Amino acid sequence: MRIGQGFDVHAFEKDRPLMLGGVSIPYEYGLKGHSDADVLLHAIADACLGAIGEGDIGRHFPDTDPAHAGADSAHLLEEVYALAENKGYTLGNLDATIIAQKPKMAPYIVPMRERIAELFHADLSQVNVKATTSERLGFTGRGEGISAMAVLLLESK
Ligand SMILES: Nc1ccn([C@@H]2O[C@H](COP(=O)(O)O)[C@@H](O)[C@H]2O)c(=O)n1
Numbered sequence: 001m002r003i004g005q006g007f008d009v010h011a012f013e014k015d016r017p018l019m020l021g022g023v024s025i026p027y028e029y030g031l032k033g034h035s036d037a038d039v040l041l042h043a044i045a046d047a048c049l050g051a052i053g054e055g056d057i058g059r060h061f062p063d064t065d066p067a068h069a070g071a072d073s074a075h076l077l078e079e080v081y082a083l084a085e086n087k088g089y090t091l092g093n094l095d096a097t098i099i100a101q102k103p104k105m106a107p108y109i110v111p112m113r114e115r116i117a118e119l120f121h122a123d124l125s126q127v128n129v130k131a132t133t134s135e136r137l138g139f140t141g142r143g144e145g146i147s148a149m150a151v152l153l154l155e156s157k
């Protein structure tokens with residue numbers, strides 16, 4: 001059994017789609033990044049890489065590589081999980097938290113869980129996603145961006 005944790009932050013930017021957990025969320029801002037900037041999937045990918053002792057997503061998908069420009073983070077996560085599967089692991093469960101003052105995530109939590117479960121070839125019950133504001137404190141509280149954290153457990157197949 002292996003455990004990993006991940007954390008990521010992206011700033012808001014005008015005229016970008018907001019992608020979170022592989023789901024497109026209607027909002028006046030998207031997140032700035034080299035890829036689609038899906039901060040939740042990045043935190044989950046880092047948790048998975050951490051669990052198998054394989055560094056972080058910046059090492060596997062450098063933001064200096066034009067091949068990853070505008071990348072769909074769902075595909076990056078699929079590649080990361082394939083590494084874990086090739087090492088003989090399968091997802092036990094994962095738990096993630098989105099820290100965002102706005103927008104309201106509640107309507108999108110189940111679609112995010114469904115998409116993440118699909119990427120891990122897992123059951124919905126193995127994936128939990130939560131959201132919290134930071135009570136208007138700090139950069140997330142001022143609405144400057146979104147952060148996400150994730151922890152996951154891998155089990156031997
Ligand atoms: N962007 C967000 C933030 C929070 N929620 C939901 O609201 C609940 C209360 O949040 P507090 O930060 O005030 O504790 C939280 O438990 C989430 O269910 C949300 O949907 N979207």
Ligand SMILES: C[C@@]1(CO)OP(=O)(O)OP(=O)(O)OC[C@H]1O
Nearest residue numbers: 033034035037058061062063068
């Ligand atoms: C995903 C990658 C690669 O496109 O770029 P970003 O979208 O900027 O994301 P970040 O979490 O800053 O780092 C990982 C990157 O290398």
